Amino acid sequence: DSCPSVYVVMRDEGTDDPLNMLLLTASPYEGQDYADNGEDIVEKVPMPEGLVAWVxxxxxxxxxxxAFVKRRRDHERVDLKQDGKGDARIRQTSDVYRAPNRGLV
Structure with missing residues (x-):
């Protein structure tokens, strides 16, 4: 679909009023961000000719x-240093957020 469009973001505030218009954007990325949150309704609307010219x-x-500059990785091993914090997804036998002991380097 190559038709220039705007994205209307609406939200149901739970009142007797119909949907409240929260935002109007020409950015498909911003429209997608609002669509992903699950609370807002995003509608794609054809952009009027005057707005196409203005944009x-x-x-x-x-x-x-x-200019595109490809990011180069440094080869530093960041996994070799213990910072006292654990991965919250991994079950630990002790409190991983405790203050480190003085004797540890």
Missing amino acids: RDFALTHHEHE
């Missing part, structure tokens, strides 16, 4: 191209 002009005026 195009805005993007042409303010866009700054950024």
Whole structure:
């Protein structure tokens, strides 16, 4: 679907009023964030021609191209250092959030 669209985010506040409009955005990523929370209703609506022209002009005026730079990994082993905190997903026999002993390095 290549039709320019806006995303209307609505929320049911639990009152007698119909849905309250929370946000109107042209960003599909922002619309998706609201759709993922499960509390809001997000509807995709075709963008009016005047708004298409305004968004195009805005993007042409303010866009700054950024060259892609691939992130390089450092090869430091971060798993070798004990910081006194455990993984909450792993059952431990003792309190993993206790203050470390003085004798430990």
